Amino acid sequence: MGRWMLGLTLALFVCAVAPVSAQAGYRHQIIPNLSVSGEYTDNVNLTENDTDSDWILVVTPSLTYEVSGRRNGLRLSYAPGAALYAKNGDDNTLRHSLDFNAWHSLTKNTHLSFYDHFLRTEDPNTDEVERRETRFRSLGPAEEGETPPPVLSPEELGLQPDTTLREGRKPYITNTAAARLTHTFGRGHSLFLGYLHSLTEHESRLEEDSMRHNPTAGITYQINPHLSLAASGGYTRGTFDADPRYLDDPTEDFDRWNGSLRLNRAFSPRFSAYVDYSQILLDSEGDGDDYVVYHASVGGTYVLSPKSSLTVGVGYFFQDNQDEEDEKGLTLNLNYNTADQWKAGRLVGSFSVQSGFREAFFGTENLGFSSFYGATMNLRYAMTKKISWSSYLTYRRDDYLNETPERKDNAYLAGVGVQYQISRRFSLSLSFSHRTIDSNLDEEDSHENRVGVDFSMNLSPELKPISF
Template sequence: MDDGRTQSPFGEVTFWLDRANGLVLGYEYTKADFWREQGTAGDDYTGNGASIRYLHRFGPHVTTSLGYAYTDRDFDGTTTEDYKVHQGNFGYEQSFSQNLSLSLGFGYFIQDNDISDNERGYAYNLSVRRQIKQYTTVTVGGSGGWSEAYLEAERRGFTKYWSANATIEHQIAAPLSCSVGGSYRKDKDDTGRRWKTIRGDVELNYSFLRYFIAALGYRYSKRNDDVDSADYTDNRVMLRLTASKLMRW
């Protein structure tokens, strides 16, 4: 099994040209390194991701978007094929009230491989958010499209997937909140191999000094693979510190 490290600095800027029209520009650079004590590790790679989205507001409650995203992967060795991914997307968001909102998107992607045949498929997402009490919010949704799995116990590479998820968030006090969530996901790689993943999460968040959030979380994952020896159960505890500040100009 490879040890690995991925570094991905990114940035995103939103420009509103007027009250109804805006642009979102994004860029991400990825550098991934792999090693192991015995044997040969998987190929290191670098990658770029760039995106542009046009936003249009139909009044205060409806926003649509039309976008394009580009991703590439350049592997150092010869065992993994370089590729590029082109994806177009349409998005729709609507706020029906202060307590109910909807977000959905639909797109199409092409994986342009250097040698082998290209892969194509649809990408989609749906999310419904409902505030059921003053301090409790429920979100249900699903998504599908393409993904990458290079840092798992087994290197899977480029995969297609679909998933469904649900989350409950509760504000315990002004600086303290908690969330409980679960998801079900199915993946398929380029050889036709399939696997299913069930996941559950619990997280406690504490806000302090205006710009900081400390989070303590637990995650349970269980994978059921076509290959029985690849099944596993994973228990993970995470401590995360986040700093953010909204800048307007």
């Protein structure tokens, strides 16, 4: 299904761009690159016991094509990678990563956006990296007074990182495709229609495949200069496929409806407050879990500077289970994000503390409704014009409330890296990361240390993207 969705996305956009692609005002770029990385891991299969270390060499050529104009834009990147294992030769794999994002302005106020991300890999711990690298960047700066290109981000699409545990080095495929139509009809008034399709397929018979269809719609209305109202809703059809010889309790297919309503009040140019209400209804086939979730919250955002802000919110959720004990709890959102340049313009960072609930579907393990809390800190520091380092530190607690027996995971993630820009063509980076999963179920425990070296080379002959 993901393959036809990608094909449909490409076909639709080609139809939109092709008739005018030869007109003046379009800028084309071809960006070739080559990356060679070596990595050591002390737990190659992320198992609790009988851990095995390995050295992995990954050679990844990549090619990116961009075309952008006043009304259209497209960016297509493909990166095949050969992963070679020093000890476990049976795990040698050809990886594939394909990213497609595009936009087309039908009118001054109506925009159509497309997105597709395809990944085939055997690496069980790529999700954190993928989430950082798949935020879409603009296909070109908008001119003064012009609306920026309406590119999508994973957060806008409602995508969440997969926090469940994947073991082994069997290859798997993920694909997410989306399209969205947005229209503005006055100052502060807008609406959107969207559709998202995703799939996860595993070569391992011990894992469960999944597929999602998700149409959505929403509207924002500016009641007056200080008060705005936003409403959105969606439907999700989730289907799952598992081998009953290896999985005793497969996930039931389900239908899910969700809706939310938010009222936002600006009290000053720097401070605004909100009241939010959302509701979820999940109806499973067979003997699966059926429930309704009610959630209300209040909070506010204070703009500290043009590039930094602080958001604080508190709320309460109640899960009404049809066959199980009801669940309830508090939600907290404390997020500090800055792009300001501290210490002579060389340090940027972010810090967040969050608690709440989520639904763990369409990933490695389909564990259903869970409550969580945790904290994350990210820092990046430019020591010189050519040398910089970055680091992150994360703690997260997930309680999978509808599992029997109930599962509680504590995750500890930390990493640090140094990058040296040798020249405009060459760069070298060193990294170290640690991951520990401490669960109340011993078989779900896991720990891993990784050390990596990455050498990247820009293959453009003039040390810049090829333009024509």
